[in-house]
Amino acid sequence: MTAPRTVIVTGGSRGLGQGIVQHFLDAGDRVATCARSETDAVRAWQADPAYADRFLFRKADMADREQSTAFVKDVLAEWRSVDVLVNNAGVARDGILALFSDEDSDTVIDLNLKATIHLTKQVVRNMLAHGGGRIVNISSITGLTGYRGLTVYGATKAALDGFTRALAREVGSRKITVNSIASGYLRTEMSHGLDDAQLNQIVRRTPAGRLGEPDDIARAVAFLVDERNDWITGHVLVVDGGLTA
């Protein structure tokens, strides 16, 4: 796995995903990402000559299996194999379960879990054919501790951690590592249904004294996908400023 590696980051157009994409581009890797809409960040990457032939974007809804399959096929047509997969795409819907709509449950489970499993299946087949790879699933501390109002979201993230452990056992002998990062609360999650009072309370309880930044997570991703780190697999790495310590 020598540079430039081919990297897929799902949901890389904004927020945490944007930070992860930028980190890999800065490292000289080829990066493919997808999202339901094009953002200023995507347009800037596409226009930047420094990323010519190193950045690929497809407008796609990962919860739609046909679109997800087409995205992976496009990446393979362009670069033949995938070295690193970062399953970042996700959605949060907040609300007390007793009042939670079935539609919201389906939305969260379809994208966070079913779409991740479908895309990973495609990519892991390519990694099996090409002799190895690195997979990182972005989960959440809400999957470890639970959080009032994020029951379904937390359930999908806990499930992702279980998926990580099982897949790590399944493909570990084929030089494929699979790990999770249980992310703490990021500044970008202001849009994930947490209000200012909740965020201020989180900051007060966080030993590091601040919310996380995308780059805090991107650096942890870079560590887990480093080709030298082939003895770390099936692990859930908590990156949360010490909140759950």
Place this chain on the structure above:
Amino acid sequence: MNEIETRIVTIVTELLARSDRPELTVSLDAALHGEDGLGLDSLETAELSAILEDELGTDPFGAGLLPETVGDIVAFYADATAASA
């Protein structure tokens, strides 16, 4: 052997070499699974499926078939070629 037979046998031979079983002889009538055959386990079968798709664009396992011999795999591609002719 014709071109597709040679290619499939080569793919299976290389897979066995990767799995530290280079001593096995791959013939068209060799069973893919079991002690009397090539002994592919479920992960090796998945690898074979992925390699076939990667090199040939499609694979019998992905098409819902369960080939039992190397010849069954060859037949899948021969049938596909005949159907597209």
